[in-house]
Amino acid sequence: MxxxxxxxxxxxxxxxxxxxxxxxxxxxxxxxxxxxxxxxxxxxVADASKTRLWVQSAVSLFVDLPEGYQPKIEAVPGVKDVVRFQWFGGIYQDPSNFFAQFGVDAAKWSANYPEIELVEGKLADWEAARTNCIIGRDLADRFGWRVGDHVPLIGAIFPRTDGGVWDFTIAGIYESRSVNIDQGTLYFHYEYLREGLEQGAVQGPRGVGVFLTCLHPGADASAAIAAIEQTYENGPQRVRATTEAEFQRQFITMLGxxxxxxxxxxxxxxxxxxxxxxxxxxxxxxxxxxxxxxxxxxxxxxxxxxxxxxxxxxxxxxxxxxxxxxxxxxxxxxxxxxxxxxxxxxxxxxxxxxxxxxxxxxxxxxxxxxxxxxxxxxxxxxxxxxxx
Amino acid sequence: MVTAIEIRSVTKTYQRGGESLRVLDELELTMDASTFYALMGPSGSGKTTLLNLVGGLDHADSGRVVVGGTDLGSLSGGELAQWRAENVGFVFQGFNLLPVLTARENVELPLLLAPLSKSQRRAQAERALELVGLKDRMGHKPRELSGGQEQRVAIARAIATDPKVILADEPTGDLDRTTADSVLDLLQRLNRELKKTILMVTHDPQAAGFADKVVHLDKGRLGRIDDNRAAAGRA
Structure with a gap:
């Protein structure tokens, strides 16, 4: 009671x-x-790699670096690979369908991100055509996409001069083995973007957002960072190099x-x-x-x-x-x-x-x-x- | 005659607006068991205060209140609560039923404090409701009952634990004459048939007419005691 x-x-x-x-x-x-x-x-931050460096403009992440920087960064002692990495910012049907898209050097990017595993399709499939892309498992589940499907994107930063859409073909689906890398992103060939810009088929800024700089095992990251930054200390555009872990930390603390x-x-x-x-x-x-x-x-x-x-x-x-x-x-x-x-x-x-x-x-x-x-x-x- | 209630030199003072108000003043009173008492007097004469002291709801400033042989001043708060549960039943002017419970559940409420099983509690509550003529309304909530029925449920609750003393504070104050008479008749039956000692505060001389004795208080002191039975006998 x-x-x-x-x-x-x-x-x-x-x-x-x-x-x-x-x-x-x-x-x-x-x-x-x-x-x-x-x-x-x-x-x-904890899972981020300490052997991958993010080289960006010292001014801001939103300012691109000249493509010509790549050879000099590759020449820095300890550097194994340099991967071009560009934010695309395309829109799928409606801005509310937001997801991230990056243009990358597919083979080098795949080789340096062992945390990513292609669970459908193969790297060779992705490399087979410039319009091919890979997407994360969550993105595939979100829109019900499968290998072979086409993803039309409206270029917001990089619009096509003919007014058409970018057409990507899904060549693979990846899953991430690290919390550092999400499963909601689309990766495509950087070359596809660069060619479009060079041929005048695409408008937008030329350059590279980030040079993902991968070091040899055991290489001195601090020395590599100092060397890269010193190379462009007097311009034409100064760079900022950080480990991926530090980059994550800085990105997070941008919010305060x-x-x-x-x-x-x-x-x-x-x-x-x-x-x-x-x-x-x-x-x-x-x-x-x-x-x-x-x-x-x-x-x-x-x-x-x-x-x-x-x-x-x-x-x-x-x-x-x-x-x-x-x-x-x-x-x-x-x-x-x-x-x-x-x-x-x-x-x-x-x-x-x-x-x-x-x-x-x-x-x-x-x-x-x-x-x-x-x-x-x-x-x-x-x-x-x-x-x- | 066995004594049910003894009031010995009881004083009770309230502080109101910075003033000290002596409500009961060295009151002396003895009440017999199994007798129906009406307590009358002008407003402020100490009727309700006396009822609260007898019911263990309040403490006297000085003097002794002895009910059924127990000196209430010697009991702690917890002991007093237990004593109330076992020895007195209250009937209030405003009925004071819990609105969220049905009539039967309201009657069962004091039985929760007794060592009874659920079925025993239910049976005892139903018997009490039957006694007041409301067994057919036991599933109703207070808002679904008339004023007279609510007061009958309150009386059933007061007798559910079979206490020796029933204290009623203006039990017919909110009722019309006919309903009031039926409630008073019920109290009289409880006194005559079940031998309950009843102490009822009232302003109504007609209600007091149902009692065996009428105690008149005046300014916190005993005025006089009228014996209705003796008067009826003489008539």
Whole structure:
């Protein structure tokens, strides 16, 4: 019966109960996403290679380097390969279908990224034609693409002069063995882009966004970085060289102090929910003051009455936490396919969802404690005199 | 006659707006068991305060309140709660049923504190509702009952644990005359048939007419005690 009374009290104002559960569920869901984002970014940095260098313009990542830089970078001691890497920025049907596309030197790129495995098609298939491309497993699943399908892209940075679309043919599908590399990208031949620009069939900036510089095993990365930067110290355009790990870290910190930001948002969410639940329980306690008086008159102890109110707050929060944690875990796959383009290591962990659930129980206990204590201390006569 | 309630030199003072208000002033009163008492007096004479002290809902500032041989001043908060659960039943003017529970569940509420199984609790609650003539409405929630029916449910709840003393604070204050009379008749039956000691606060002389004795309070002191049975006997 106390459980029945507890349950009926919870459902006394169904909309209020649903809103409270919903707000706690949203908070737990957001906390799971924040944690997954933070861990994903962290894992991406941790997994990034320290023997691959990213050589970009010292001005900005958005400023291209002259193609002629490649031979001098290749000549730096310790450098094994230099891969041209260019952001394409094409649109598939609608801008909302965003996914990343890069022009690369296919053979060298494949040779230097052992984390990537072609699970459908072969490297030779990709190299067979300049219009061929490979796509990640998530991208294939997202649009239902298969090997042999055509992917028409509207060139936003590199529009075709005839007004037509770029036509890529899927020659392979890859899967990534590292959180550093997502499965939502399309890679095509850089040469296809360069030829178009040279022949005047395509408009857009000429140059290379990044020279992916791969070092021999055991090579001194610091020395290579210093040498590359020194080569172009006096121009014509200065370069900046970093290890892939450092590049990832810098890319992440472009947003500011991400861990601090995420922790700040998470704490804010928790505080907001705590006060929302506290407000709900205080309202419920005030409405139920006379009921408390009745129960005390009937012989229920102060402790059992306080426990009833505390349990009500904990039940609401636990229900919210359970819904939020379940939603987070169930939507992990869908969220991952969307988020992994930005945060390669994005994944909601079960233990984090469970921590979110535990946190919601704690919030319920804290929010319920104050009104429960007030009701515990309330004299039966005072409670009975209150307005119903 | 066995004594049910003893009030010995009881004083109770409230602080209101910075002023000290002595509601009960060295009150002396003895009430017999199995007797139906009506407690009357002008507003502020201390009727409800006395009822709360007898029911263990409040503490006297000085003096002793002894109910069924137990000195309530000697009990801790928890002991007092347990004593209330076992020894008194309350009937309030505003019925004070829990709106989220059905009539039967409201009656079952005090039985939760007794060592009874679920089926025993249910059977006892149904018996109490049968006694007040509401067995057919036991699945209804308070808002689905009339005022008189709500008060009957409250009376069923008060007698569910079979307490020796029933305390009623203006039980017919919110009811029309006919309904009030039927509720008073029910209280009278509980006194006569089940030998319950009943202490009822009322402003209504007609309601007081159902009691065996009428205790008049005046400014926190005992005025007089009228014996309705003796008067009826003389008539």
């Amino acid at each position: 106390p459980w029945k009374l507890l349950w009926r009290n919870v459902l006394r104002h169904p909309i209020r109960a649903i809103l409270t559960v919903g707000s706690v569920a949203t908070a737990v869901f957001l906390l799971c996403i924040l944690d997954a984002s933070y861990r994903g970014l962290d894992a991406a 102090s991400v861990p601090t930001l995420l922790a700040g948002i998470g704490s804010g969410v928790l505080f907001a929910i705590f006060f929302a639940v506290l407000n709900t329980v205080l309202m419920a306690a005030r409405e139920r003051t006379r009921d408390v008086g009745i129960l005390k008159a009937l012989g229920f102890t102060d402790g059992s009455i306080a426990g009833l109110l505390l349990s009500e707050a904990m039940l609401l929060c636990t229900a919210g936490g359970a819904v939020g944690a379940a939603l987070a875990l169930l939507s992990n796959r869908a969220l991952w396919s969307f988020m992994s383009a930005f945060i390669p290591g994005f994944s909601i962990h079960t233990n984090v969802a469970m921590s979110g659930l535990a946190l919601s129980v704690v919030i319920g206990a804290l929010a319920g404690a104050l009104p429960a204590l007030r009701m515990r201390r309330l004299a039966p006569v005072t409670a009975l005199r209150s307005e119903a």
